[in-house]
Amino acid sequence: MAVTKVDTAEQFYAEYPRVRDWLISAMAYSDNDISEAKLLNGLVDREYQLWTTQNAACITSITEWEEKQVCCLFLIGGNRGKAMQEILHEGQPIVEAYAREHGCDGLLGIGRDLWKRVLPEHGFSVRGTIYFKEI
Numbered sequence: 001m002a003v004t005k006v007d008t009a010e011q012f013y014a015e016y017p018r019v020r021d022w023l024i025s026a027m028a029y030s031d032n033d034i035s036e037a038k039l040l041n042g043l044v045d046r047e048y049q050l051w052t053t054q055n056a057a058c059i060t061s062i063t064e065w066e067e068k069q070v071c072c073l074f075l076i077g078g079n080r081g082k083a084m085q086e087i088l089h090e091g092q093p094i095v096e097a098y099a100r101e102h103g104c105d106g107l108l109g110i111g112r113d114l115w116k117r118v119l120p121e122h123g124f125s126v127r128g129t130i131y132f133k134e135i
Helices: 009-029 036-044 083-090 092-101 113-117
Strands: 004-006 048-052 056-065 068-078 106-110 125-127 130-134
Touching: 004 009, 009 036, 009 048, 009 056, 009 068, 036 048, 036 056, 056 083, 056 092, 068 083, 068 092, 083 092, 092 106
Parallel strands: 068 106
Antiparallel strands: 004 048, 048 056, 056 068, 106 130, 125 130
């Protein structure tokens, strides 16, 4: 299943309950200061974007980093062993296209130390627990 950007209320009401536990679990490991209330407010305000696959969910935001406009992937959760694969392997071209359409120069990942093993094969450079890929 390809990655889908959740854009409508109908999609949100179908997808968020399905992926909620994955996102809550990912928050527990995140260095980001985010709660479920902040997440929901950001989604409602369209500051954040929700992307889903069959086995994963990802939260992105368009922001500035090191004087570049970037699409930040700051929360990824899902079924163990499948989330990163589905979001980054299958979904990355779709997220990159979205980022380009919004004037981004790259994708920025802010995640766990474990991401070091996965992200370089998808074109990201590693800077501590910050991962960047020009697009």
